[in-house]
Amino acid sequence: MFLDAQFPPDLAEAVRCRYRELGDRLRRADPDVAVRSSATAEDLPEASFAGQQETFLNITGEQALLADCKRCYASLFTDRAISYREHHGFDHLKVALSIGVQQMVRSDRAGAGVMFTLDTDSGFPHVVLVNAAFGLGESVVGGRVDPDEYQVFKPLLAQAGTTPVISKSVGGKQTKVVYGDSARQPTVTVATTEEEQAACVLDDAEILQLARWGVLIEEHYGHPMDIEWAKDGDTGELYIVQARRETVQARKQAATLRSFRLWERGERLTTGLAVGDAIAAGPVCNLRSATEIGRFKDGAVLVTETTDPDWEPIMKRAAAIVTDHGGRTSHAAIVSRELGVAAVVGTTHATSVLLDGREITVCCAEGEEGVVYDGVLDYDEQDIDLAEVPATTTRVMLNIANPSAAFRWWRLPADGVGLARMEFIVNTHIKIHPMALVRFDELADEHARDRIAELTRGYADKTEYFVELLAHGIARIAAAWWPKPVIVRMSDFKTNEYARLIGGRQFEPAEHNPMLGWRGASRYYSEGYRKGFGLECRALRRVRDEIGLTNTVVMIPFCRTLSVLPHP
Structure with missing residues (x-):
């Protein structure tokens, strides 16, 4: 009915007039514009209406502008828009829509x-x-x-x-x-x-x-x-x-912390960005397009390439959502948060590996990385009222290893971080032995050279890859508790653990007892690792001096002192 109707002549002429004025200001005829919707019920605390109405880009000419304004108004009454209002209890005829016409940004x-x-x-x-x-x-x-x-x-x-x-x-x-x-x-x-x-x-x-x-x-x-x-x-x-x-x-209730814990692990089928911190399990329903939503069953895990508002009627019925593409601000991520549904987005290949009917567990409770495990695993959830946590005379500080999980705990009444382990950041996020970056041209392992070249793509200086990733990992932990102190321990790998890093075997000796061997302070000043320690120092200096997080405190492990005793 909207598409068949005509604009009132005075309104149509007003739109044409303003369009010509925009062209005069930009000094060109028929400027390219965006036709964007803004509805009265959008962006309410209880319902976002994200992406429900249409936007049209690169529209040129008066006739095309009027046609797309009409299409924009008509999008108030698509199937998906009607379904969303029904679900949230909005009167269909009490939702108004205005249109903003903007100069296109190239x-x-x-x-x-x-x-x-x-x-x-x-x-x-x-x-x-x-x-x-x-x-x-x-x-x-x-x-x-x-x-x-x-x-x-x-x-x-x-x-x-x-x-x-x-x-x-x-x-x-x-x-x-x-x-x-x-x-x-x-x-x-x-x-x-x-x-x-x-x-x-x-x-x-x-x-x-x-x-x-x-x-x-x-x-x-x-x-x-x-x-x-x-x-x-x-x-x-x-x-x-x-x-x-x-x-x-x-x-969300600011004083309540909902905590999920996975009690067992299965085979990791795929990973992506975690949306929220929940855990859910169920059978896979792998759908290639929104035309297939009729075969979705309540409580299944929706697996698809990506979502848009056409998917919303079944998203709220899903135990969890897994997509091939998208970031934390994609449609799938935004709607999953709104619905309180666990989601893992940007896996790149979930639709290929998660076949219909397979029982899986979707875990978003392990930091920024969301993991899809094989099988229905044991987990629990609990709500903690932080207002009831008693104050303590003793300063209570946290141990944090994973920077991607740091923000999850910001509401806890902690006095800072007593131990942030640098080796977790190196092992999980950087993955490369620092000396393999310092002496990349001398690296004999061709497979390691190829892997390092892939990971450091975009870095003209391969050591900058190590410094930047380490600095950002430390900075996220320090930011979560600013200005409270965050004690960062310099790397404390044992030689066998260093050897397992990419390119590491060439730079590590085989020790009979790595627990008591070449580690901590004695490693830092030795020629075999001195420049690697220099990268760690550059990262910490960047955190404190360039980023500005001066609450970062350095701990040097295994400072050994040999007492000089008088000869008997």
């Missing part, structure tokens, strides 16, 4: 994405989370790519001389959305180059600029925000194109 020649002014999974309020991909932003919002992810520590943004980027993860970014070559196909999806896949979309200065804008927008509205941004490839300028209230963490 992000098809640069990049775009989403940022949140808190950590979307833990609710940690002191970071800005930025997702970025090349091309127009709909690929990130729609979860069709695995984007870059950057985290910025808010409390140090205003401190001169610091660069408080505490995490950078380069996503696969296999495709991008760019302008099409006709009115019938205004946008198209194309493959990215290998150089684009290995590169960061934004540099540190741009990441910090977006984060500062995010904080300003949050302060203006008085709530954590979900913001879309874009970079113009012609001018190099950054733009904010949409801001809406974050609707998931805002509903």
Whole structure:
């Protein structure tokens, strides 16, 4: 009915008039614009309506503009929009919609994405989370790519001389959305180059600029925000194109901590980004498109390439959700948080390995990495009321190994971190022996050389890979408890453990008792590891001096003193 109707003549002429005025300001006829929806019921604390109404990009000409405005209004009454309002109890005729017509940002020649002014999974309020991909932003919002992810520590943004980027993860970014070559196909999806896949979309200065804008927008509205941004490839300028209230963490009870624990392990079938920190189990329902949702059974684990609003009628009936593509700000991640459903996104190949009917356990309770295990495993959950945790005279500090889990515990009334183990970051996140990076040209193991070349892709200096990943891992732990002290122990691997790192066997002796051997302080000043220790020191200096987290305290293990006793 909407599509068959005509605009009132005065409204149609007003739209044409304003479109011409925009063209005059930009000094070009028929400028390319975005037609974006904004409904009255969107972004409420109890229902986000994320992605329910349509957006149309690269629209040119008065006739096309009016046609797509009509299509935008009509999207209030698609099957998925009706289903969502029915589920949340909204009157269909009391939801109004306005349309914003914006000048297009030529992000098809640069990049775009989403940022949140808190950590979307833990609710940690002191970071800005930025997702970025090349091309127009709909690929990130729609979860069709695995984007870059950057985290910025808010409390140090205003401190001169610091660069408080505490995490950078380069996503696969296999495709991008760019302008099409006709009115019938205004946008198209194309493959990215290998150089684009290995590169960061934004540099540190741009990441910090977006984060500062995010904080300003949050302060203006008085709530954590979900913001879309874009970079113009012609001018190099950054733009904010949409801001809406974050609707998931805002509903959670701040004084309650829900804790999940997995009591056993099975075969790891696939991994991806964990959404939330829940655990769920059930049979796989592997669906290739939304046209198959009729065969979904309540309590199954939905496995698919990616989701959009068409999937929502069954997402709320799923025990868990696993996708091939998407980051923590994709549609699947946003809706999973809203529904309280465990999800693992960006696995790259879940649809290939998780076959229909297979019983699996989806675990998001082990940090940022979500794991899909074979079989139904034993786990439990409990709610802890933090208001009832008694104060203690003794200072209670935590032991933390995994930086990806640090934000999960920020609500605990701890006095800081008594021990953060550097070797966990090296073993889990870096994976390469530091001396194999320092002396890469001397490495004899061809397989190790190939693996290191793959992991350090995008780094002109291979030692910078070690320094950056170690600095960011330490920084995440230090940020979670700022300004309370965080004691970081320098690496304390034994020689047999160092040898298991990529490229490590060439640089480690075979010791009969590694427990008492070449480890700790005695290793640091010896020629066989001195430059490796130098990388550790560079990382810590970066955390304290460049990022600005001066609450980081260094511990040197195994400082051995030989007492000089008088000869009997």
